[in-house]
Structures are given as structure tokens and as C-alpha cells.
Amino acid sequence: xxxxxxxxxxxxxxxxxxxxxxxxxxxxxxxxxxxxxxxxxxxxxxxxxxxxxxxxxxxxxxxxxxxxxxxxxxxxxxxxxxxxxxxxxxxxxxxxxxxxxxxxxxxxxxxxxxxxxxxxxxxx
Amino acid sequence: xxxxxxxxxxxxxxxxxxxxxxxxxxxxxxxxxxxxxxxxxxxxxxxxxxxxxxxxxxxxxxxxxxxxxxxxxxxxxxxxxxxxxxxxxxxxxxxxxxxxxxxxxxxxxxxxxxxxxxxxxxxxxxxxxxxxxxxxxxxxxxxxxxxxxxxxxxxxxxxxxxxxxxxxxxxxxxxxxxxxxxxxxxxxxxxxxxxxxxxxxxxxxxxxxxxxxxxxxxxxxxxxxxxxxxxxxxxxxxxxxxxxxxxxxxxxxxxxxxxxxxxxxxxxxxxxxxxxxxxxxxxxxxxxxxxxxxxxxxxxxxxxxxxxxxxxxxxxxxxxxxxxxxxxxxxxxxxxxxxxxxxxxxxxxxxxxxxxxxxxxxxxxxxxxxxxxxxxxxxxxxxxxxxxxxxxxxxxxxxxxxxxxxxxxxxxxxxxxxxxxxxxxxxxxxxxxxxxxxxxxxxxxxxxxxxxxxxxxxxxxxxxxxxxxxxxxxxxxxxxxxxxxxxxxxxxxxxxxxxxxxxxxxxxxxxxxxxxxxxxxxxxxxxxxxxxxxxxxxxxxxxxxxxxxxxxxxxxxxxxxxxxxxxxxxxxxxxxxxxxxxxxxxxx
Numbered sequence: 001x002x003x004x005x006x007x008x009x010x011x012x013x014x015x016x017x018x019x020x021x022x023x024x025x026x027x028x029x030x031x032x033x034x035x036x037x038x039x040x041x042x043x044x045x046x047x048x049x050x051x052x053x054x055x056x057x058x059x060x061x062x063x064x065x066x067x068x069x070x071x072x073x074x075x076x077x078x079x080x081x082x083x084x085x086x087x088x089x090x091x092x093x094x095x096x097x098x099x100x101x102x103x104x105x106x107x108x109x110x111x112x113x114x115x116x117x118x119x120x121x122x123x124x
Numbered sequence: 125x126x127x128x129x130x131x132x133x134x135x136x137x138x139x140x141x142x143x144x145x146x147x148x149x150x151x152x153x154x155x156x157x158x159x160x161x162x163x164x165x166x167x168x169x170x171x172x173x174x175x176x177x178x179x180x181x182x183x184x185x186x187x188x189x190x191x192x193x194x195x196x197x198x199x200x201x202x203x204x205x206x207x208x209x210x211x212x213x214x215x216x217x218x219x220x221x222x223x224x225x226x227x228x229x230x231x232x233x234x235x236x237x238x239x240x241x242x243x244x245x246x247x248x249x250x251x252x253x254x255x256x257x258x259x260x261x262x263x264x265x266x267x268x269x270x271x272x273x274x275x276x277x278x279x280x281x282x283x284x285x286x287x288x289x290x291x292x293x294x295x296x297x298x299x300x301x302x303x304x305x306x307x308x309x310x311x312x313x314x315x316x317x318x319x320x321x322x323x324x325x326x327x328x329x330x331x332x333x334x335x336x337x338x339x340x341x342x343x344x345x346x347x348x349x350x351x352x353x354x355x356x357x358x359x360x361x362x363x364x365x366x367x368x369x370x371x372x373x374x375x376x377x378x379x380x381x382x383x384x385x386x387x388x389x390x391x392x393x394x395x396x397x398x399x400x401x402x403x404x405x406x407x408x409x410x411x412x413x414x415x416x417x418x419x420x421x422x423x424x425x426x427x428x429x430x431x432x433x434x435x436x437x438x439x440x441x442x443x444x445x446x447x448x449x450x451x452x453x454x455x456x457x458x459x460x461x462x463x464x465x466x467x468x469x470x471x472x473x474x475x476x477x478x479x480x481x482x483x484x485x486x487x488x489x490x491x492x493x494x495x496x497x498x499x500x501x502x503x504x505x506x507x508x509x510x511x512x513x514x515x516x517x518x519x520x521x522x523x524x525x526x527x528x529x530x531x532x533x534x535x536x537x538x539x540x541x542x543x544x545x546x547x548x549x550x551x552x553x554x555x556x557x558x559x560x561x562x563x564x565x566x567x568x569x570x571x572x573x574x575x576x577x578x579x580x581x582x583x584x585x586x587x588x589x590x591x592x593x594x595x596x597x598x599x600x601x602x603x604x605x606x607x608x609x610x611x612x613x614x615x616x617x618x619x620x621x622x623x624x625x626x627x628x629x630x631x632x633x634x635x636x637x638x639x640x641x642x643x644x645x646x647x648x649x650x651x652x653x654x655x656x657x658x659x660x661x662x663x664x665x666x667x668x669x670x671x672x673x674x675x676x677x678x679x680x681x682x683x684x685x686x687x688x689x690x691x692x693x694x695x696x697x698x699x700x701x702x703x704x705x706x707x708x709x710x711x712x
Contacts, residue, residue: 068193069193077346
């Protein structure tokens, strides 16, 4: 009985090199595939962030514009005049001495005359 | 017939190859030849064109005060294909938007993808609704950015600014005339949505940024406009006329500094206004100007050499028979110079000057002063007025037109006609738009003052101007137009109202005063016109009704503009209307 262990002549030997080569290719393809999926996911996540940020910017802009419109309305002439009438704010005359003039204005001196178009207080 | 194994294999391979070839050819056909068509179909199926609204430009006054701005709002719409819990959503929407729940539910059941629920929803409401939907995990409601126009000054300047209708289309005023500059151009973006209706940013398609509208800066000064509006308002309440107008112009540049009409309307609520309230009467109303028109014949006759400073004209002692009719003056005058004819507002003197000139020459001057043509102000609907050529005149026209009858003009034309005298004989093109600017403030278009034509030489204008100063002095027809500290030049006008049924309406008058100040170096020309004031007919004169309004506006305007007084103060005068006695013959 032949008990000697010998490699059969027709058997296929394990070709480590080829296995390694195929494994490497499969590994690379797998990594590329996973990487692609990861990047796609990342892109979606960033897209979502972009959408949120855009919405926030839009909201802030809209709020800003709403506030500007309100400021415009509250500071409009009719609104301010209504406030002056109600006594909430008062208009203080600018005295003549606070106004720089290039030519001296004519002053009303007589009693019972209409006021001239300048502020007389500055002359006192 | 028997095939060998090789033949069978060959046939099978051939068939397989043919099939693949056919498929490949079809594939190539679809991908290459039909690429455009199928891409478009796919895009139609998946892509949505999202409009990015352009912001409408603002309207500002000459100092940058905001006259018109935008308030962001949202249009709320539903996509019923994405609604999972219609009942809960309808209840929420009805609560936040103030709608009827049953109606909302009915709308959801239509299956449409774009159901507008409510427009012009305030930002806060829209955001609150969306947040609540997120909390309750409801979906199917979306928003679109929109804006409404805000006119912070309400009725002030309403006729000039105009308004937008409910579709956002400009209807009148600057909103309409400058629409191409104000509206901008909407942008767009092609987007894809996921099954929940959210945009997939990764698949954004072609996009174009919106071009926001430009800001329009007017020549209007809101300080002066407020003064004019206040005084006109007070007069409108006191005198209860049918209409009242005031136009304030810088004669040297043609810039309109203020323009007001009564009755008026609030452009924030145009739906509440009657059509009559919306008319900008300063440019679309035709009136007989009355005696303010005498400046035309005086300037023309002087310029043509038919009269000079020393010429006297016999005024027929107040009764001039011509063409089978008697033309009257309100007092009987004998010989008067041109200066006196203007100061006393003699109809006969004016008619005789026109007769000296001849119809054709007089007509030429009427047209040179800008009557009978559109002056080209940047407001829609300006009319040219009605000035018939001499060929269509009757025998009396030449004696009636010099005193402002048989002719129809706009209040703006009267103002610009007086501005010719104030500006040394040059007619400036009236303008209300100063510049067009980008959102950043960069000036795109700047409108410069334009001389329309030289109407009369400086010397003639100066002579007429001096005569017009006499009109406001004691003895003139408009002593109540005086302003303390300043020399005022001007002319009153009182014309009987034309009846819509033909002829003149008895007891109804259009009275006016148009003048400029300071007379020696005019800073503004102001017209005040009051149509059918409800006062005694013997008091309804330009010098008694319109002149005091002019005086009040002019005094406040002088203070506002910080004009230095050049004249000594004048004694305080009694109130005009209350103190005016007895009857006078009408024609000042």
C-alpha cells in the first residue's frame, strides 16, 4: 500500500497570486462602491443643510424687510404728525443762534406784524 | 438536413448577436437620437419650475424718504397629492388662516397639486402654521414668497404714486409710468422634490437669479408736499369745493416739488376709493384758466413789439363792443399801460392786445407757452388740453381767449406757463422723476433739467414779472397772496365753470392763483386752484379764495426752504373772506 503523500499530477494548485489579485480588485471595487454611496449620502446631507440655511436666510431677510416696512410706517410723516398731535413727542424749535446763515435775515420789529420767515428767538 | 454541432452553435450565436445588435441599436437610438425629447419628458415629470420673485423697487422722494416700499407676505398653497391626514390639516389651516374648515377640506379633495388657500398671508402667520405642521407631523402645505406694496404716507401723494391692483399690476401714477424700472425680472430654478415634497438640493437644475427692480427717486420734496397737503386739506374742509389742486414747481429746473389734489384716496386701500377720487387732476383735468392766462397775451404783445412799457391802451371805460357782444371789465378803466392791465386784470386791455397781435401770432404764443400740448411729465394720462387753431375760432374767440376763456388747459400747464415768466422766458420740461437707482444706490439714469424752448426774451419776462408783483401789492387783485418778508409775483384767475350740458354753470366758479416767490429770484412757482368753493358768489374770486391759500403755503415753504427775507415786514391783514365787502363785478 502506498502511504506516501504526494500531490496528484492532475490536481489544481491554489494560485495565491491570482486570488490576491482578484481579491484586491473586488476590494477596490467594494471600496469605490461604498465610497460612492457615502459621498452620495454626504451630498444629500449637505444639500439638506444648504436648504435649511437658505430657508433661514430667506426667513431672516423676510423678517428684516417686515421690520423695515414697520419702521417706515411708524416713522412716516402722517404717523409722526399724529404722535405730535397726541403729545407723545414734541417738536422743539431750533433757535436762530444755532443756525449758521450766510446773510442776516430781516427781523420783524413792529408789534402786530406777521412773523417773517425766520426764527426770531435767535435774535433775542 | 442535419446540422453539425458547430453549425448549431454558430446559428445560436448569430441569433443572440442579432438580438443584442437590435437592442443595442435601439438603445443607441434612444440615448443619442431621442436624447433631447426624452430628457424633456423626464424633466417634465420630475422637475418643478420654482419662480424666484424679483423685489419691486422702492419709490423715494428727493431726500431719500421712502414713499413706497414692500412688505413680504406669503401665498399659502396645498398639494393634495402629498396630504396624508386631510381632516387634521384642514382644521389647522382653517385656524391659522381664518378659513372655513369645510371649504378647505373640499379643496383638498380635488386632487389638484396646486390649490391656493390664501394670498398675502403675513410672515409670522405663515411661519407659525408651518411650525405647527412640523410638530403635528402633517404635510402638504407649501408657501411662495410674495410681497405687497406699502404706502406709508397713506393719502399723501396718492395720486402721484398710483397703486397696484390685486394681481400686482401697476394701475396709475409713477407705479405705472415707471413700471419697467420698478418691476424687475423674476428668476427661476428647476428643482426635484422627494416623496414628502421636500426639495432635493442635489438635483437642482438650471437656475437664474432674479433681477430686482430699481428704485425711483422723485423730485418731490416730502417736506413741501406735507405743507401743501395740509393747507389744501384745510381749505378743502373749510370751503367744501368740488376739487382743489396745488402744484409747486422749481421754475429753473422744471422739477415738481409738490403736487396735491382733493378729493384724494389711500393707495393702500384702492378698493375703497371712488373713481373720481383717483384722478390726478393736475394733469388730466381741463379747466378754463381765467385771467391767469393774461400773461400770455401780455408777453406776446410785448415781444412782438405791438406794445411797449410806455404804450397805453384805451380800455373803453369798462364796456367794449366787439363782434356784436359787449366785453366788460369789473371796473371802468380809461387808458392803461400793460403793467396796469395786468395789475387790474383788465379783460378789455388784454383783448385789445390780442387784436393788435392778430389771431395767428397770438395762437403761436399760446402754443409756445406750452398750452395745447402734453408737457411730457413722467405721469400717465397727461392730456394736452384744448386749444383750437385760429381757423376754428369764431369772431369772439380772439377777445375771449386772452382772458382765459374759449380754451381748456391743465393745472400743470398753467403752472409751467407762469414758470416761463419766473425763469426768464424759458419753458422747462416739467419732471417728477429725478433718477433711477439700483438697490445699492448706484445711479442708473439721472434726469437733467431740459429746456423745452425759449418762449420770450429775458427782458420781456422781467417786465411781465414786475407787473405781476403789482398784482399782489395793495390795489392789485391778489393782495392776500402776499408773504411777509418777500416779494410775490402772481396772477389770479376766476373762470365760470363749464356746464356738462353746454354753456356755463350759473354761480359756479373755478378760482385760482398762480405765482412765484421771491419775485426777484424765484425759488418756486405755486398754483392753487379751487373748483366751486361753497361760499357766497360775491366772495368766490381767485384773489379772495386761492390767494390766501397761496400765501399760507408760500410762507411755510419759505421757512422750510430757509429763504432769507428781502422785504420789510408788512402790517397784519384781516382775514380775507370774512372782511371782503359787497359785490364786485366778476372777472379778476
